[in-house]
Each structure stands twice: as C-alpha cells, then as structure tokens.
Amino acid sequence: xxxxxxxxxxxxxxxxxxxxxxxxxxxxxxxxxxxxxxxxxxxxxxxxxxxxxxxxxxxxxxxxxxxxxxxxxxxxxxxxxxxxxxxxxxxxxxxxxxxxxxxxxxxxxxxxxxxxxxxxxxxxxxxxxxxxxxxxxxxxxxxxxxxxxxxxxxxxxxxxxxxxxxxxxxxxxxxxxxxxxxxxxxxxxxxxxxxxxxxxxxxxxxxxxxxxxxxxxxxxxxxxxxxxxxxxxxxxxxxxxxxxxxxxxxxxxxxxxxxxxxxxxxxxxxxxxxxxxxxxxxxxxxxxxxxxxxxxxxxxxxxxxxxxxxxxxxxxxxx
Amino acid sequence: xxxxxxxxxxxxxxxxxxxxxxxxxxxxxxxxxxxxxxxxxxxxxxxxxxxxxxxxxxxxxxxxxxxxxxxxxxxxxxxxxxxxxxxxxxxxxxxxxxxxxxxxxxxxxxxxxxxxxxxxxxxxxxxxxxxxxxxxxxxxxxxxxxxxxxxxxxxxxxxxxxxxxxxxxxxxxxxxxxxxxxxxxxxxxxxxxxxxxxxxxxxxxxxxxxxxxxxxxxxxxxxxxxxxxxxxxxxxxxxxxxxxxxxxxxxxxxxxxx
Numbered sequence: 125x126x127x128x129x130x131x132x133x134x135x136x137x138x139x140x141x142x143x144x145x146x147x148x149x150x151x152x153x154x155x156x157x158x159x160x161x162x163x164x165x166x167x168x169x170x171x172x173x174x175x176x177x178x179x180x181x182x183x184x185x186x187x188x189x190x191x192x193x194x195x196x197x198x199x200x201x202x203x204x205x206x207x208x209x210x211x212x213x214x215x216x217x218x219x220x221x222x223x224x225x226x227x228x229x230x231x232x233x234x235x236x237x238x239x240x241x242x243x244x245x246x247x248x249x250x251x252x253x254x255x256x257x258x259x260x261x262x263x264x265x266x267x268x269x270x271x272x273x274x275x276x277x278x279x280x281x282x283x284x285x286x287x288x289x290x291x292x293x294x295x296x297x298x299x300x301x302x303x304x305x306x307x308x309x310x311x312x313x314x315x316x317x318x319x320x321x322x323x324x325x326x327x328x329x330x331x332x333x334x335x336x337x338x339x340x341x342x343x344x345x346x347x348x349x350x351x352x353x354x355x356x357x358x359x360x361x362x363x364x365x366x367x368x369x370x371x372x373x374x375x376x377x378x379x380x381x382x383x384x385x386x387x388x389x390x391x392x393x394x395x396x397x398x399x400x401x402x403x404x405x406x407x408x409x410x411x412x413x414x415x416x417x418x419x420x421x422x423x424x425x426x427x428x429x430x431x432x433x434x435x436x437x438x439x440x441x442x443x
Numbered sequence: 444x445x446x447x448x449x450x451x452x453x454x455x456x457x458x459x460x461x462x463x464x465x466x467x468x469x470x471x472x473x474x475x476x477x478x479x480x481x482x483x484x485x486x487x488x489x490x491x492x493x494x495x496x497x498x499x500x501x502x503x504x505x506x507x508x509x510x511x512x513x514x515x516x517x518x519x520x521x522x523x524x525x526x527x528x529x530x531x532x533x534x535x536x537x538x539x540x541x542x543x544x545x546x547x548x549x550x551x552x553x554x555x556x557x558x559x560x561x562x563x564x565x566x567x568x569x570x571x572x573x574x575x576x577x578x579x580x581x582x583x584x585x586x587x588x589x590x591x592x593x594x595x596x597x598x599x600x601x602x603x604x605x606x607x608x609x610x611x612x613x614x615x616x617x618x619x620x621x622x623x624x625x626x627x628x629x630x631x632x633x634x635x636x637x638x639x640x641x642x643x644x645x646x647x648x649x650x651x652x653x654x655x656x657x658x659x660x661x662x663x664x665x666x667x668x669x670x671x672x673x674x675x676x677x678x679x680x681x682x683x684x685x686x687x688x689x690x691x692x693x694x695x696x697x698x699x700x701x
Contacts, residue, residue, distance in 0.1 A: 135697060190698055195537050197694050211694075218543035230538045232454060234461045239454055246450030247542045275461070 125299060125331040126169035126192065130201035133162040133187050133355075161187040163355035164201060171298075172329040174322075176336065176346035176363075180438050184355040185335040189301045192333070193223045206299055219248055222297040226304035229288055231276045237287035238272050241294055248295035255294065262290040265320050282313030289317065293324065300324070302334045306341055318344045339430035353438055367427045368404055370437035375401045376410065379422040384414055447544055451553050459557045473561025477510055477569075480631065495635040500576035501663060502633055507573055508592065508655040509631040510566035515596060516624065518559030523551050524603045525620060528610040534698055547689045551604070580662055587671060588661040594678035595654030599627065601681025602649060604689060611692035623649065630655040647677055 136156045140146045162184040169175050179185050190196040192203055194210035194217065203210060208217035231240045245255045263269050266286040271279055279287065289305070302321070306314045322345060325332050336342055342349065342363070349366055351359035359366060378385060378398045388410060390398035402410055407425060414421060484506055488499045497505070527550050530536040539549050574580065606619045630651035634642050645652045657674050660666055 190537070193541055195540055195698055196696065213540070213546070213693075215543040218541055221541070223537070223541050225537070228535055228538060232458065234458045235454065239457060243450050243454050246446050247544055249446070249543075 125171040125173070125206055126167075126333070127204045128165060128167050128188075128192075128201070129203070130164045130166060131162055131188065131191060131198055131203050132160065132164050132200040133184075133191060133196060134199040135159045135161055160355050162191070162198075162352075165352065165355070165357045167350055167357060167360055169331055169333065171331055172325070173348065174325055174332040174334070174346045176334050176342040176349040177352065178335065178342065178349055178434065179352040183352045185352055186303055187355075188352070189223065189303055189333065189335065193221055193301055194218070195223075219295055220297055221299045221301065222292040222295070223301045224289060224292045224303065224305050226285070226302075226307035229276075229284065230291055231284065231287055233277050234275055236273045236275055237268070237279075237291065240276075240287075240291050244291055244294050250295055254296075258294055258296060259290075262293060265323060266290055266316065282309050285309060285313065285317065289320065296328060298328065298330050300330055300332045302332065302336075304336055304338075305334065306336065306338055314338070314340070321345055339434070343430055351434075351437055359437065363430070364427075366437070367430075367433050370433045373401045373403045374407055375399055375426040376407070376414075377424045377426060378414065378418075380418055382418045382421075384417040388413060444548070447548075448552060451549075452555055455553075455555045456557055469558030470561050473558055474565060476513075477562055477565040480510055480513070481506060481569075484631070495633055497633045497635070500573045501659065504570060504573035504577065504662065505633050505655050505659045506631055507566045507569035508659060509651075510562055511570065511592075512596060512599065512627070512630065512651070512654045514559040514562035514566060516599070516627065518556045518563065519552070520600065520603050522554040522556045524607045526554070527607045528617065528620075531610055531696075536696075537698055540693070540696075546693065547604070547686065551600070574662065577662065581664070584661055584664050584666075587666060588658040591661050591671065591674055592654060592658040594675055595650060595652075595657060598650040598653050598678040598681040601678075601683075601685035604685035605681070608685070608688040608692040611696055627651045633659070646674075650677055650681065653677060 135158070137159050139155050139157050141149060165184075165188065177185050177188065187196065191198050192205055192210055194213045197211045206217065206220045208214055208220070210217065231237055232243070241255075241259060244250070245252075250258070263272065266289060268286060268290060271283050272287075276284060276287070285305070285308075293300075300321075305321070306317050309317065318341060321332065321334075324330055332345075334341065334345060346363070348362055349359070350357060351366070359369065361369075376390075376399070377393070378390060378400075379396055380398075381396060385398050385400075388400060390400045393399045400410070411423070411425075414423065481503070484494075484502060487494060488502070492498070494502050527536065530539070530550070536550070539553070540546050542549060603620075603623065606623055609619065626645075626649040629637070629641075629645055629649075634645070634652045634656035637645065642652065646657075653674050657670070661671075
C-alpha cells in the first residue's frame with residue numbers, strides 16, 4: 125500500500141549571524157544551508173497494517189508523512205501510496221487518504237462540527253446515503269451525539285479531537301496518516317481514540333501510519349515500528365524485536381524471599397516484591413536457578429518500558 | 444465545482460451570522476464606505492462640468508465600477524488570498540491542500556466577507572443610475588463592457604495571486620498586498636486623467652483600469668477591436684501567469700514545522 129524508495133527531502137534554510145548586525149546584514153546578503161530532513165529512506169507498508177513511525181523531535185517523521193500525503197515534493201527518491209504518486213495530488217488519491225495532525229484543526233471554529241462535516245461532504249463528493257451511514261457510525265463510535273451541534277469554540281480539546289477524527293474519516297479513507305493524534309488529551313479520551321483507530325483499521329482494513337511521542341499510543345495501536353532519527357531509518361520491525369535490540373534487558377519480578385534471590389542480586393521493590401534486570405539471553409538460566417530453590421514462587425517477566433527502549437535506541441545511535 | 448462553491452459560501456455566511464450584532468455595524472460601515480468614496484468626485488463636480496472629458500454620470504460610472512471591484516477585493520480577495528500568507532506561516536494550508544479539489548480554487552474562494560455585500564449592492568445601484576443617465580447603450584457596447592469588466596477582475600485576481608505566491612518563498616508579504624490595494628485606488632479616476640506612462644502602468648502593471656475605465660469606455664462606445672483584444676490579452680496573461688506561479692509554488696512548498 126505504501127512504497128518508499130530512497131526518499132529524500134532537503135530543505136534550504138537561511139542562516140544569519142545573531143543580533144542586530146546579523147539581522148541588518150541578512151537584508152542584502154543572506155546565506156543558506158542545506159538540511160537533509162529525510163535522507164534516502166526505504167520502507168514499505170502492506171494494506172491493513174498499523175505502523176508506528178517514531179523518532180525524536182526533528183527526526184523527519186512529519187516531513188515523511190507530508191511527502192506521503194503529497195504536501196511536500198521529494199528532493200530525491202520516490203514514494204507511492206495506494207499506487208499513486210502523492211505529489212501529483214490526483215483527486216482519487218486525495219479521496220483515498222487522510223491526514224490528521226494533532227496540533228492543527230480543520231473544524232470551522234465558529235460553527236458546530238456538523239457544518240464542517242457538511243463542507244467535507246461537498247469537497248469529497250460523498251454520496252448522501254454513504255454520508256448519513258458513515259456519520260451515524262462515527263457518531264456512535266466516537267460518542268459525538270451530545271456535542272455535534274455545539275459551536276466548535278465551546279468544545280473541550282478531547283471533544284474537538286474526536287470531531288477532527290470524524291471530519292477526517294467521513295470519506296472512508298483507506299490510508300490514514302496520523303501525526304500525534306492524541307496529543308494533549310486526557311487519559312480517558314486517549315483510550316477512546318486509540319480504540320476507535322483500531323476498530324476503524326479492522327472494519328475497513330485501512331492502512332495506518334502513526335507518529336506519536338506517547339508510548340502508550342504505540343504499544344496499544346501498532347505491532348510494527350519504524351524508527352527514524354536525523355532523517356535515517358534506524359530500525360524497522362516488530363515492537364518485540366525493538367525491545368530485544370535496544371532494551372536494557374528483561375526484568376524479573378518475584379514475590380517472595382529466599383537466599384537464591386540475594387545471591388542473584390535481586391533488589392527489594394515494595395512489600396515482598398523483588399526485581400532484577402538481566403540480558404534476554406540469561407532469562408532461562410536465572411529462571412531455572414530460582415525455580416529449583418523456590419518452585420512455588422510468583423514470578424513475572426516484564427519487557428522494559430518502551431520509553432526506556434527508545435531512549436536507549438536514540439541515545440546509542442547518536443553516540 | 445458549483446457544489447463545492449455553494450458549500451463554501453454557505454459555511455462563510457453561517458460564520459458571519461454567528462455574530463448578529465456585527466451585521467448591523469457591517470451594513471453601516473459598508474454604506475458609509477461607499478459615500479466617502481463618492482464624496483471627492485461629487486465635490487469636484489460642484490466646480491466643473493467634466494473631468495478630462497468625462498461628464499458626471501460617466502465619471503460616476505467609473506467610480507461605481509471601482510466600488511464594485513473594491514467590494515470584490517474586500518469581500519473575496521482579502522479574506523481568501525490575504526489569508527493564504529497566514530495559512531502558510533501557521534502550516535494550516537496543509538489542511539486545504541489535502542482536499543480533493545483544485546487547491547487554487549479552494550484558497551481563492553473558500554471564504555466570503557458578507558459585509559461587502561452592502562458595497563456590492565450600493566455600487567450596482569449607482570452603476571444602474573449612471574447608465575440610465577448616460578443614455579441609450581447598444582447591446583454590443585453593453586456586452587463588451589460586461590466582458591471587459593469580468594476580464595479586468597480576472598486580471599486583478601491574477602495579480603493578487605502572483606503576489607500571494609511570493610509568500611511561499613518570502614513568507615511575509617503583507618506590504619506587497621498593501622501596495623497592491625493602494626495602487627488599485629487609482630482606479631476610481633477615469634484613465635484620461637493620468638499621463639500615458641501611468642496609464643500604461645495601471646493597465647499592464649496593476650491592471651485596475653481594465654476593471655474600471657476600460658468597461659466604462661466600452662459603454663460610451665469608445666472602443667476598438669485592438670483595445671478589446673489587448674485588454675483580453677493582458678487579462679489572459681495575468682490569469683495564466685498566476686496559474687503557473689501557483690503550480691510552481693506548490694512544488695516548492697515547504698509547509699511549516701509542527
């Protein structure tokens with residue numbers, strides 16, 4: 125569904141000396157430098173897949189999404205989405221995709237969200253029957269009923285974001301590009317939005333590419349992640365693989381007591397819980413040692429938190 | 444296209460009607476704006492019977508066409524094209540560019556400022572009165588005047604679009620817009636009051652005379668096929684150049700960081 129080959133975006137950014145002298149000088153002599161925001165990346169995404177596109181600020185995530193939606197023209201390389209070249213901005217292509225940006229809104233501020241939906245119905249040429257069906261479905265799934273007819277300016281951030289999602293999905297796109305879709309939301313609304321995105325993916329077999337700094341989003345919504353840093357893809361694979369490759373190890377949590385735990389170096393957490401973080405290849409050996417001496421013990425093996433994994437991933441790669 | 448246009452106009456009107464009290468102030472402002480524009484010409488005609496060969500109804504016709512354009516500029520060009528600069532700076536243009544419709548059409552017509560409907564109404568009324576006073580007008584003159592007026596508006600739209608396209612590269616071009624609106628103010632006077640050089644500048648540079656004097660001259664029967672062809676050529680050139688500039692600007696669009 126999405127094919128990316130050697131995709132590159134180079135920005136020409138003006139630079140100037142700091143202070144008033146620099147400002148004045150830049151009036152007649154401006155210097156530029158080239159910034160490779162995306163540097164020859166390759167990946168592909170199958171139809172119906174949900175992929176997390178992760179990276180620190182300025183890594184090139186949003187630039188990539190904007191190239192995949194046709195907003196930016198690549199400096200080199202190529203991309204195809206659902207068979208189209210995005211930068212050609214064919215109308216059928218634009219009817220196939222949607223882009224939700226958590227920090228931007230398409231809803232008309234002074235009018236109820238239903239009026240933006242009506243405008244999108246005209247813009248996307250959605251047949252009336254399909255519009256009524258989709259609207260009713262989205263209203264139910266996102267619990268929009270009670271505020272659909274209130275001016276957008278009177279809605280809370282969570283209500284607005286739910287309406288944004290509905291506005292972006294009225295035309296039933298097959299490819300969703302979600303840029304920080306849960307940013308600024310409270311935990312309850314985040315859960316609704318995540319559940320909704322998963323349901324949409326399953327119901328319409330839609331392909332989803334998601335960027336987020338919220339690791340709960342990633343853990344809940346995607347199975348595969350692509351890590352990008354300084355415009356280069358650093359990792360492309362499963363979440364589990366990511367933990368294996370960049371995690372500091374796996375954590376064993378034991379409820380109980382015994383000399384073997386002290387010998388292996390477990391530290392006390394709370395109550396009678398003890399914890400030890402070890403490399404994945406030592407897990408079976410340590411489990412064997414514990415179970416030989418404490419066969420009845422309550423024992424859990426925990427993957428490292430995703431935040432830690434990513435911090436390590438980006439930290440290591442930058443060193 | 445009509446479906447999209449009517450949806451955009453509907454949304455625009457609804458936004459305006461959200462603030463009912465504003466509607467009355469807008470009406471008063473619009474009518475006052477028209478009368479203050481007419482005042483200098485009216486005062487001038489208290490002391491003379493013609494300005495550069497233009498009788499009072501003829502000169503007032505030029506003024507009414509100017510007011511008509513002014514209404515289009517304030518009601519359509521400013522809220523749409525003027526806001527493109529802001530959309531680019533804040534990155535919100537992205538949301539319009541991913542709609543499956545001609546992006547130039549969307550950014551040009553997505554909003555109307557209904558407060559200028561008053562100016563529009565007053566200028567149409569004024570033009571009607573002036574035409575009635577000028578005397579009988581042939582069907583050909585009337586048809587040509589209408590064609591040339593539309594051509595003039597399209598030429599000015601093209602110029603606005605060209606100016607706005609520069610904001611893709613320089614981001615802040617507010618002063619260029621002010622320059623355009625100020626230059627367009629010259630359109631309130633008949634072409635013959637200006638020297639040849641200025642007349643050329645206001646025909647082929649900032650083509651405001653194509654909106655005002657040229658159609659008014661056609662209504663007076665003062666036209667030749669050469670001037671008609673020349674005017675249409677200039678209009679076409681501005682619209683064509685604007686389209687090319689828009690497509691090039693989109694190709695080099697860098698969006699805003701999020």
